[in-house]
Amino acid sequence: MFHFAPYVLKGLWRHRARTFLTVSGSAVAMFVFCFVGAVQDGLESLTQERENALIVFQENRFCPTTSRLPQDYAKAIAAIDGVKDVIPIQVFTNNCRASLDIVVFNGVPAEKLRTARNLTLVSGSWDDFQQRRDGALVGRDVAARRNLKLGGTFAIGEVAVTVAGIFESEVPAEQSLIYTHLEFLQRTSGLDAVGVVTQFEAQLADGVDADSVAATIDEQLHAGPVATVTRRKGAFQASVLADLVSLVSFAHWLGYACVVLVLSLVATTTVMAVQDRVREHAILQTIGLRPARVFRLVIAESTVVCFLGGTAGTGLALLVLTAGGLAIGTEGVALAFRPSLPLGVAGILVSLATGVLAGVTPAWHAARAHIVLSLRH
Amino acid sequence: MTLVEIRSLTKLFRKGDETVTPLDEVDLDFKEGEFLSLMGPSGTGKSTLLNLIAGIDRPTSGTITVAGTEITRLSRSQLADWRAAHLGYIFQSHNLIPVLTAYENVELPLLLLRMSRGERARRVRFALEVVGLGDRADHYPRQLSGGQEQRVGIARAIVANPTVVVADEPTGSLDARARQQIQELLCRLNDELGTTMLMVTHDTEIAAIAKRQIRLDEGKLSEVSGHVRKLDLASA
Numbered sequence: 001m002f003h004f005a006p007y008v009l010k011g012l013w014r015h016r017a018r019t020f021l022t023v024s025g026s027a028v029a030m031f032v033f034c035f036v037g038a039v040q041d042g043l044e045s046l047t048q049e050r051e052n053a054l055i056v057f058q059e060n061r062f063c064p065t066t067s068r069l070p071q072d073y074a075k076a077i078a079a080i081d082g083v084k085d086v087i088p089i090q091v092f093t094n095n096c097r098a099s100l101d102i103v104v105f106n107g108v109p110a111e112k113l114r115t116a117r118n119l120t121l122v123s124g125s126w127d128d129f130q131q132r133r134d135g136a137l138v139g140r141d142v143a144a145r146r147n148l149k150l151g152g153t154f155a156i157g158e159v160a161v162t163v164a165g166i167f168e169s170e171v172p173a174e175q176s177l178i179y180t181h182l183e184f185l186q187r188t189s190g191l192d193a194v195g196v197v198t199q200f201e202a203q204l205a206d207g208v209d210a211d212s213v214a215a216t217i218d219e220q221l222h223a224g225p226v227a228t229v230t231r232r233k234g235a236f237q238a239s240v241l242a243d244l245v246s247l248v249s250f251a252h253w254l255g256y257a258c259v260v261l262v263l264s265l266v267a268t269t270t271v272m273a274v275q276d277r278v279r280e281h282a283i284l285q286t287i288g289l290r291p292a293r294v295f296r297l298v299i300a301e302s303t304v305v306c307f308l309g310g311t312a313g314t315g316l317a318l319l320v321l322t323a324g325g326l327a328i329g330t331e332g333v334a335l336a337f338r339p340s341l342p343l344g345v346a347g348i349l350v351s352l353a354t355g356v357l358a359g360v361t362p363a364w365h366a367a368r369a370h371i372v373l374s375l376r377h
Numbered sequence: 378m379t380l381v382e383i384r385s386l387t388k389l390f391r392k393g394d395e396t397v398t399p400l401d402e403v404d405l406d407f408k409e410g411e412f413l414s415l416m417g418p419s420g421t422g423k424s425t426l427l428n429l430i431a432g433i434d435r436p437t438s439g440t441i442t443v444a445g446t447e448i449t450r451l452s453r454s455q456l457a458d459w460r461a462a463h464l465g466y467i468f469q470s471h472n473l474i475p476v477l478t479a480y481e482n483v484e485l486p487l488l489l490l491r492m493s494r495g496e497r498a499r500r501v502r503f504a505l506e507v508v509g510l511g512d513r514a515d516h517y518p519r520q521l522s523g524g525q526e527q528r529v530g531i532a533r534a535i536v537a538n539p540t541v542v543v544a545d546e547p548t549g550s551l552d553a554r555a556r557q558q559i560q561e562l563l564c565r566l567n568d569e570l571g572t573t574m575l576m577v578t579h580d581t582e583i584a585a586i587a588k589r590q591i592r593l594d595e596g597k598l599s600e601v602s603g604h605v606r607k608l609d610l611a612s613a
């Protein structure tokens with residue numbers, strides 16, 4: 001088969017304008033496919049995150065600026081069986097509505113932040129963060145988006161922080177957060193949040209029934225000044241992102257549409273290429289190529305075109321996603337667009353499969369054509 | 378020794394309501410090393426007979442046996458393998474693959490045979506030398522004249538040392554000078570390499586270069602008697 005590789009490649013080169021346009025079209029479609037895939041992966045990772053953690057939020061509240069829970073609820077929650085630790089979190093965001101440039105501050109006690117989150121500092125230090133009252137640990141993606149550097153200052157509304165470190169996390173959405181000291185955020189002018197927090201994160205012991213503990217928390221706090229609703233962390237984030245989930249679910253059809261687009265684009269190009277070379281294929285068969293080999297030559301051609309486009313589109317998408325640190329957020333929860341190696345491999349495999357599929361019909365026609373009639377073509 | 382045996386070969390076509398019979402119970406034998414020309418007016422079925430012998434078309438009935446293989450019984454894939462190993466086809470209009478160089482065009486039939494790269498290279502160089510285009514190996518068809526293209530086509534037809542070479546109006550699209558060169562080349566192939574050759578032509582002058590001439594008319598074959606070859610290497 002590889003003996004005929006020069007024939008396939010030179011054939012594509014002969015019609016380079018057509019080949020280039022088809023490869024470009026495939027690349028754009030696979031770029032969108034990977035983008036959609038990255039959003040879906042990000043959503044999946046967010047909604048399945050930390051199944052052994054619960055979020056306690058004020059009942060009937062959605063935007064974090066409206067949830068105000070007494071900070072001393074922490075003791076009551078910590079006393080419940082199965083709860084290993086409780087992290088009070090004050091959330092401040094620049095935008096409660098869906099936004100592609102959401103900035104979310106999470107005020108957390110420094111010592112709890114270090115133990116509860118698996119953050120890897122790529123610059124700065126924990127000591128610097130702990131020593132600075134206005135120190136902030138900035139997620140890599142938000143730092144890239146906002147061009148934040150170590151030691152620089154950054155302000156959103158009344159909140160002004162100094163970047164004490166930039167971190168990476170295994171959880172992509174974390175990289176779109178900015179962590180500050182809890183007390184600093186509570187005392188920020190305008191928030192008026194001393195003694196209250198937005199939410200608690202209750203970390204559970206292994207083997208505990210999370211739903212049962214959530215029910216117990218809400219039951220115990222029901223008698224307090226503010227009623228709560230407690231959910232698994234993934235479910236909480238899914239509920240906050242409910243509107244976006246619908247959009248993302250719709251977007252996955254866009255991903256499939258891109259694959260169909262590549263399929264029809266490459267199939268059309270391959271049909272044109274086969275129609276141009278009816279006589280050539282007849283010559284090859286006269287020389288002694290079996291129909292099956294002619295079939296494979298055409299399939300190889302469509303697969304090469306798809307592979308080139310798919311690899312270019314997938315590579316570009318991964319590059320943009322990695323470098324751009326894009327995220328969409330709403331109500332204080334950020335959904336990171338998550339590029340990954342499996343996504344890249346999937347993109348290339350999908351383009352290969354699409355290439356094979358796109359070539360089947362034209363290849364069948366080329367292989368089954370009557371030699372004598374085709375020679376007169 | 379009889380190389381090609383054709384028995385009761387019939388080919389029917391339907392043209393609307395009419396049935397055309399270009400070949401009607403045709404019998405023909407030709408021997409190894411023979412140079413046979415098949416003449417007749419246009420549309421009498423010469424090319425049909427040639428295509429049947431080449432195994433690229435199917436007869437309505439009858440048999441064709443080439444070197445002991447009854448090719449009319451072979452499947453499409455078996456026929457393709459047979460053509461790769463036993464047939465050289467010279468087209469009227471050279472029919473080179475435009476994206477491949479002269480070398481690559483000539484090499485094509487060898488890619489289908491079990492052969493080392495070195496052996497392929499040796500055979501391609503030899504075939505190109507035989508047709509006088511050893512120095513044009515890297516040229517693309519568009520860089521060659523019509524006559525040179527046809528010579529590359531001939532090199533491609535002989536490179537695998539086939540059992541039989543068929544030529545369909547091989548000089549039909551050439552000017553007088555190129556036609557003369559091709560005629561001489563075909564004679565040399567037959568005389569020096571012993572290539573068995575069947576050439577279809579409607580031109581009696583070109584047909585005269587063959588050692589044996591037959592005529593096809595109204596579906597029947599007839600031998601042209603008293604034929605003397607008009608061109609041989611000595612005169613060339």
